Amino acid sequence: MSLILIIEDETQIRLNLQEILELVDFSVVTAVNGAMGLQLAKNNNPDLILCDIMMPGLDGYEVLQELRNDPKTANIPFIFLTAKADRNDLRQGMEIGADDYITKPFEPFEIIQAIQTRLARYSLTQQSHQPxxxxxxxxxxxxxxxxxxxxxxxxxxxxxxxxxxxxxxxxxxxxxxxxxxxxxxxxxxxxxxxxxxxxxxxxxxxxxxxxxxxxxxxxxxxxxxxxxxxxxxxxxxx
CATH class of the missing domain: 1.10.287 (Helix Hairpins)
Incomplete structure (x- = not known):
């Protein structure tokens, strides 16, 4: 069972995401801010991370940068959740290693499809690097x-x-x-x-x-x- 980490400061969105993912048999841990999410990522080594961009304290970009700088978490698939769809924002996230963007509001199937696709690609990449x-x-x-x-x-x-x-x-x-x-x-x-x-x-x-x-x-x-x-x-x- 894949473990998904959700980092989202808005309570209702966080709870909705958790419910959606657990209904399709993902294991889920959640964090209410970037600092907590960063610590959970390092302690739990999730299979994929969903992270809001605009958060108090550490924002999503800073969380991703910290994860990519740590060899233990550098390769974890990372999907941004954002209400912003500006081209510059997208470019900034991709430059520091984001795997995908999902714009709020989103549909459940959109979240599930994005996660399954990224997990499949990550699995394929890992296997291809192991002779x-x-x-x-x-x-x-x-x-x-x-x-x-x-x-x-x-x-x-x-x-x-x-x-x-x-x-x-x-x-x-x-x-x-x-x-x-x-x-x-x-x-x-x-x-x-x-x-x-x-x-x-x-x-x-x-x-x-x-x-x-x-x-x-x-x-x-x-x-x-x-x-x-x-x-x-x-x-x-x-």
Missing amino acids: ESHKVEKLQQQMKINQSKLQNSQQLAQIRENILEQLSQELRNPLSTINMGIYMLKESKNDQERDKYLSILQQECAKEIEILNEVDSLRALLTAENTKLLKNYKLLDS
């Missing part, structure tokens, strides 16, 4: 380092193909990223967005091919001496 081949490389390195120390296992002849099957299935999991990319491609509203998600899809497909090719290199390492290490990596059943 799936990392686990294979780590496994190969550890096998080589510990090869001389591991005990012989008589199970290997029976489980060799099971290991490869489990590993192959695990390496196919990034298909979820490709599916998400296809969804976002369909939702794209301009050529720039389409090119962005096409590029991600191409990267994921190339990554899949590379990883599946690496499976063959593991065959040479699947010796009886490595069985214990494979169990430690939970690639074998106990």
Whole structure:
């Protein structure tokens, strides 16, 4: 369940937003001003932040600037809630890292759609920056380092193909990223967005091919001496 932080000094708007989001199964925390919102963001690490611009004390721009300057909160998707629609205001927010603007008054579906879209894009971006081949490389390195120390296992002849099957299935999991990319491609509203998600899809497909090719290199390492290490990596059943 995604956690949404609402920073809004107007009580009725804050309560309405909380009710809307909880009805569609988001978990919600709220703050009545910028200082409190900043602290909640750092303590709770929400999945997305909705923040008013005009607030006493720290305004929305200052909150966003503080969040973007902290590595722990720098990448949290951030949507401004504003009664202002001036081009200069929009530019100012985007320059310091806002992901979207929603102008008051707003419709419930508008809020929900904006949040779901930003969460989906953030998830896709996070996955695209995590090479799936990392686990294979780590496994190969550890096998080589510990090869001389591991005990012989008589199970290997029976489980060799099971290991490869489990590993192959695990390496196919990034298909979820490709599916998400296809969804976002369909939702794209301009050529720039389409090119962005096409590029991600191409990267994921190339990554899949590379990883599946690496499976063959593991065959040479699947010796009886490595069985214990494979169990430690939970690639074998106990």
